[in-house]
Amino acid sequence: MFTPLRFAFACLFSLAVAQAAIAADCAPDARRGAQVFTTECGVCHAVKKDVAGLMGPNLNGVIGRKSGSLAGFSYSPAMRNKDVTWQAETIAELITQPQAYVPGTYMPYMGLASADDRQAVVCFLKSKEAL
Ligand code: HEC
Incomplete structure (x- = not known):
């Protein structure tokens, strides 16, 4: 029998398969992620749409964006040439140790040691995908 609930579970399940490293249900983490962010x-x-002028590029809709591609932002050559698409996994890797993942990056951030915090912040960014 088809029920919306089953459909929801099926969707969550396929997400979990596609993103094994990131738990499927982001909802509780997104709230915590807002604080970590x-x-x-x-x-x-910034994550609010169209807010510019901070040191780093706006991260609204960053999931699915190619690295170093936000128009009008002056990226390091390293970030422009990184050639990844930002997904949960790639962002989690970046923020583990930015200088190791993108040697020469201008992102002056030492890294987020806690895997739980990394997951929470990625979930938060995913929740901003379409805002
Ligand atoms: C001290 C400032 C600073 C902090 C703190 C910081 N960033 Fe960054 N971030 C930057 C800068 C600057 C860049 C551009 C880097 C470059 O061009 O090499 C960047 C780039 C990025 C990018 C690549 C975006 C793109 O358009 O390609 C992502 C994703 C990102 N940061 C996520 C995060 C997350 C998540 C955190 C918190 C865990 C964080 N950053 C903390 C300054 C910062």
């Missing part, structure tokens, strides 16, 4: 990233990055 504010303390760890918000001083340099």
Whole structure:
């Protein structure tokens, strides 16, 4: 029998398969991620659409965006040449240790040590995908 609930579970399941490293249900993490984002990233990055002028590029809709591609932002050559698409996994890798993932990046951030915090902040960014 088809029920919306089953459909929801099926969707969550396929997400989990596609993104094994990131838990399927982001909802609780997105809320916590908002706090982590504010303390760890918000001083340099905006997520509100069309807000510019901070040290880092706007991260609204960053999921699915090619690295170093936001128009009008002056990226390092390293970031422009990185050639990844920002997904949960690639962002989690970047913020583990930015200088290791993109040697020569202008992102002056030491890294987020806690895997839980990394997941939470990625979930928060995913929740901003379409805003
Ligand atoms: C001290 C400032 C600063 C902090 C803190 C910081 N960033 Fe950044 N971030 C930058 C700068 C500057 C860049 C551009 C880097 C480059 O051009 O090499 C960047 C780039 C990025 C990019 C690549 C975006 C793109 O358009 O390609 C992502 C994703 C990102 N940061 C996520 C985060 C997250 C998530 C956090 C918090 C865990 C964070 N950053 C913390 C300054 C910062």
